Amino acid sequence: MASGLQQLCVFLLFVVGEVLSFPVNQGAKPAVSCGYESCHATKPDMLNVHLVPHTHDDVGWLKTVDQYYYGDRNDIQHAGVQYILDSVVDQLIKNPDRRFIYVETAFFYRWWKQQSSATQQTVKQLVDEGRLEFVNGGWCMSDEATTHYSAVIDQMTIGLRFLNETFGPCGRPRVAWHIDPFGHAREHASMFAQMGYDGLFFGRLDYQDRAHRMREKEQELLWRASDSLTPPMADLFTGILPNGYNPPEGFCWDQFCDDPPIRDDPDLEDYNVDDVVKRFLAIAKNQATVYKTNHIIMTMGSDFQYENANLWYKNLDKLIHYVNALQAKGSKVNVLYSTPSCYLQELHRANLTWALKTDDFFPYADDAHDFWTGYFTSRPALKRYERISNGNLQICNQLEVLGGPVSRKGPFGEGDSQTMKKAMAVAQHHDAVSGTEKQHVANDYARKLAEGWQHCQVVVSNSLAGLSSSSAERIYCDNLNVSVCPLTESSKKFSVNVYNPLAQPVNWAVRLPVNGTAYSVSDAKGRSVDCQVVPVSRATQNVRRNRGFAVNELVFQVQAPPLGYTIYFVSLRQDGPPPASTQPRPPTVIKNKFLQVTFDPDTGLLSSLSNLETKQTIKLTQNFYWYNASDGKNMDSSQPSGAYIFRPNSSTPFGISRTAKTETVQTSVVQEVRQWFAPWVSQVVRLYTDSRTLELEWTVGPVPIDDHLGKEVITRLDTSIKTSEIFYTDSNGREVLQRRKDFRPTWQLKQSEPIAGNYYPINSRAFIKDDEDQLTVVTDRSQGGASIQNGSLEIMLHRRLLYDDFRGVGEPLNEISSIFPEGLVVRGRLLLSLDRPPTAADTHRPLAQQVVLQPLLTFTDGELNSNTRLEFSGLQAALPPAVHLLTLTQWDKDKVLLRLEHQFQSWESKRNSKPVTVNLQKLFSTLDVLGASELNLSANQWKDEMSRFDWTPQTDEKPLLKTFEDHSDWEVTLRPMEIRTFLLRVRLR
Numbered sequence: 001m002a003s004g005l006q007q008l009c010v011f012l013l014f015v016v017g018e019v020l021s022f023p024v025n026q027g028a029k030p031a032v033s034c035g036y037e038s039c040h041a042t043k044p045d046m047l048n049v050h051l052v053p054h055t056h057d058d059v060g061w062l063k064t065v066d067q068y069y070y071g072d073r074n075d076i077q078h079a080g081v082q083y084i085l086d087s088v089v090d091q092l093i094k095n096p097d098r099r100f101i102y103v104e105t106a107f108f109y110r111w112w113k114q115q116s117s118a119t120q121q122t123v124k125q126l127v128d129e130g131r132l133e134f135v136n137g138g139w140c141m142s143d144e145a146t147t148h149y150s151a152v153i154d155q156m157t158i159g160l161r162f163l164n165e166t167f168g169p170c171g172r173p174r175v176a177w178h179i180d181p182f183g184h185a186r187e188h189a190s191m192f193a194q195m196g197y198d199g200l201f202f203g204r205l206d207y208q209d210r211a212h213r214m215r216e217k218e219q220e221l222l223w224r225a226s227d228s229l230t231p232p233m234a235d236l237f238t239g240i241l242p243n244g245y246n247p248p249e250g251f252c253w254d255q256f257c258d259d260p261p262i263r264d265d266p267d268l269e270d271y272n273v274d275d276v277v278k279r280f281l282a283i284a285k286n287q288a289t290v291y292k293t294n295h296i297i298m299t300m301g302s303d304f305q306y307e308n309a310n311l312w313y314k315n316l317d318k319l320i321h322y323v324n325a326l327q328a329k330g331s332k333v334n335v336l337y338s339t340p341s342c343y344l345q346e347l348h349r350a351n352l353t354w355a356l357k358t359d360d361f362f363p364y365a366d367d368a369h370d371f372w373t374g375y376f377t378s379r380p381a382l383k384r385y386e387r388i389s390n391g392n393l394q395i396c397n398q399l400e401v402l403g404g405p406v407s408r409k410g411p412f413g414e415g416d417s418q419t420m421k422k423a424m425a426v427a428q429h430h431d432a433v434s435g436t437e438k439q440h441v442a443n444d445y446a447r448k449l450a451e452g453w454q455h456c457q458v459v460v461s462n463s464l465a466g467l468s469s470s471s472a473e474r475i476y477c478d479n480l481n482v483s484v485c486p487l488t489e490s491s492k493k494f495s496v497n498v499y500n501p502l503a504q505p506v507n508w509a510v511r512l513p514v515n516g517t518a519y520s521v522s523d524a525k526g527r528s529v530d531c532q533v534v535p536v537s538r539a540t541q542n543v544r545r546n547r548g549f550a551v552n553e554l555v556f557q558v559q560a561p562p563l564g565y566t567i568y569f570v571s572l573r574q575d576g577p578p579p580a581s582t583q584p585r586p587p588t589v590i591k592n593k594f595l596q597v598t599f600d601p602d603t604g605l606l607s608s609l610s611n612l613e614t615k616q617t618i619k620l621t622q623n624f625y626w627y628n629a630s631d632g633k634n635m636d637s638s639q640p641s642g643a644y645i646f647r648p649n650s651s652t653p654f655g656i657s658r659t660a661k662t663e664t665v666q667t668s669v670v671q672e673v674r675q676w677f678a679p680w681v682s683q684v685v686r687l688y689t690d691s692r693t694l695e696l697e698w699t700v701g702p703v704p705i706d707d708h709l710g711k712e713v714i715t716r717l718d719t720s721i722k723t724s725e726i727f728y729t730d731s732n733g734r735e736v737l738q739r740r741k742d743f744r745p746t747w748q749l750k751q752s753e754p755i756a757g758n759y760y761p762i763n764s765r766a767f768i769k770d771d772e773d774q775l776t777v778v779t780d781r782s783q784g785g786a787s788i789q790n791g792s793l794e795i796m797l798h799r800r801l802l803y804d805d806f807r808g809v810g811e812p813l814n815e816i817s818s819i820f821p822e823g824l825v826v827r828g829r830l831l832l833s834l835d836r837p838p839t840a841a842d843t844h845r846p847l848a849q850q851v852v853l854q855p856l857l858t859f860t861d862g863e864l865n866s867n868t869r870l871e872f873s874g875l876q877a878a879l880p881p882a883v884h885l886l887t888l889t890q891w892d893k894d895k896v897l898l899r900l901e902h903q904f905q906s907w908e909s910k911r912n913s914k915p916v917t918v919n920l921q922k923l924f925s926t927l928d929v930l931g932a933s934e935l936n937l938s939a940n941q942w943k944d945e946m947s948r949f950d951w952t953p954q955t956d957e958k959p960l961l962k963t964f965e966d967h968s969d970w971e972v973t974l975r976p977m978e979i980r981t982f983l984l985r986v987r988l989r
């Protein structure tokens, strides 16, 4: 052993040659050389094999994030992140050649806080020398199919901010690292480019796509991730890793692995160096044949590996030594410790041209019957809760700024937005909002969000108390969707504060559970507001169980100012008219001044939709169906449907009922047709008087399983629109992509799953169109969807499955809860609009933002103090319709972070797809803006310091380089789909 070690040291000094490395010591501070400068030298005339030691640490999956951190519940899965970081740091110190990358700041941040200052110093030095390198660096590695861009940007921002503040420029990741997410969204690539990353690596892509790319040597490519932003703004170099994110076969040296260690004592019987080296060289040479350069990468690690890092490093040291020793005998293979950024730098130096990709990497299949399209919908209640929580967090952030310091410490105690920020960041993980975690972990994510919201409610209450000069108790009703709110159910007189987080005024329909039969409602100016009382539906009574007892709902329309609130007053009247009654038969028509909806009187189903302004009409029927989930006992494959995988047993879904029993309520505020399909499926088709959209409020569950069949429930809209096998879905809530049935833009698809292989993620909207008509559906959460027949759009709403799908989670997706022990009931809304295609975005862009950032209603019992300020807007004026206020949050004592977004694509609106200018100094009504500095999208680098690698696409698409300047320091121009991020120095007026 001793002699082996000596050889090793000599060799190491040799390799280190030109690279300055310092053993860690507490004394003299060596010069900083992190990033690209700290990479080991490579050999231009050899095949260079970059070994990247790494661990993949899920921020919750089979265990909760806390259990993973501490290594608790190792009976479920042996994994303890604290030990991984302890062990890796020890091993990095032992040999300056060694490298490690770390990814998930949610874990690193906890660990860092618990270290002594001496250990922190040591780690800082490892980072400064590029021996420990952060990649990705967000709070987690977000899911790409089910996340909304605003929450992704937020989670990246908090992780990267911690790294910058702790380590400075050496802590800034150069590479995005999405090795595990199950398919890759174009909007993620666009965001990464705008966050300043030089490249992205990932592990999973469709098996047919991979085979094609291996043949064409296109596993490394240039992703042009926006059709609106001027290249190279959204260009991102993208590399597909050779073995997912695992080591090559036979070379896993973790404590979890069984591969033989390198036994290098020739005196012992089991000497295997020659065999190991031979196997390694064969793998390396083989891998090199499917990549373009004389550099290849090998990921040496996997899930929660390196808890005992000595095992890995001891063997890697030897592997490098023995493989390179053969160079003396003419071998042309050079192995080195490396990182993704060092590998990327070599690809960049190669100065090649790269295949250009403009679509995305959905859906992902790892075999012919194994499409990972189920998780687009899995755990629909958690997906909705995550989306609502995002809205609540944005409101909390805004009010923390607008209310000033009193928001954090005020009449209602001490509150904070941090708890919610972290809970939301954790929820973006690729086993969180994706729905692919165990049930107890899903419960933990939801619990964290609820706890975050508790902390935020104090901020909101304090802030609103300050802004309105009223510290009356403020009541939150989080269950209004099922008509539960103890205050409104019993109070005779109360006020409703409607806070609107959008930068434009909003019209919103309020529905409050009540027990009286007549109310009067007035607005902040004392004007009386048309209101109606309608009976609570049977479906709502069923789903709320014993949580509330209202028999009626009070319905009225409110209007709230931009980034502000207004107050409505409600009082019970003794003498009012009786509540609206329901009629058992459907009318054939409901309509308002914008839309007309007809129903088939025989079936009770929708039959047509008209836009009365544009004078267009389509045939539209809608019904619910379910796919019978495969149980895996099947000729073609043994793959069952599960949390990840969607695999229906048959391509024809089962109907639930050909007809719906209906009841109708028609009032001056709202008209609704309540449809009853089965004890577990109902819907309200709802048209508010002032609305341009038709609401379909669906309620599904408990999905029956007494027939022992797993069910995947869809709603399907069948229309007369001539779609020619094409439909459209959004990417992470932003740009829209075209989808064509049984088709992939970059390879010849062999379709083996006619339904599951045509499903795509819908984050906020989907549409179908022809030359005349566009039907857009805005969703309230991420869901999977497809267009299987021409003119048809289906959206998967709920899944209840009886088998695990063999991707590790080890549980069937069969959700129950204490309120729903017989199976979860889920409720949601689809908002439909019918427009001419050239103007459709003018409707769906603002509409989708209203759903994401819906107004927050809070309640105060009794009379309000007479000097209460009844209306407030934080803006001097509403922002133009094209501009979305994406972020307004406190950064430090006197600075706030602001993101302004142009929310239209360059091609989609005649009116709105134009550059638009905003004056930062004239933005706020209560804040003076004293200074502004522009940042990258993730706010961890100043915009003028951003410089990224240039990459040349193969196809000769010369980007149009429109240079562009703002008119002045305060005037900010946004072009279509552009997001600009500013740190503002502000003072409360």
Ligand SMILES: *[C@@H]1O[C@H](CO)[C@@H](O)[C@H](O)[C@H]1NC(C)=O
Pocket (backbone or CB within 6 Å): 351
């Ligand atoms: C890269 O290649 C181009 C054209 O092939 C050439 O003009 C350029 O000088 C090269 N750059 C470097 C740094 O080698």
Ligand SMILES: *[C@@H]1O[C@H](CO)[C@@H](O)[C@H](O)[C@H]1NC(C)=O
Pocket (backbone or CB within 6 Å): 164, 165, 166, 168, 935, 939, 940, 941, 942
């Ligand atoms: C990064 O952190 C340092 C403090 O460590 C701070 O001075 C600098 O402004 C930060 N950079 C950005 C872009 O926020």
Ligand SMILES: [Zn+2]
Pocket (backbone or CB within 6 Å): 056, 057, 058, 180, 181, 430
């Ligand atoms: Zn993972």
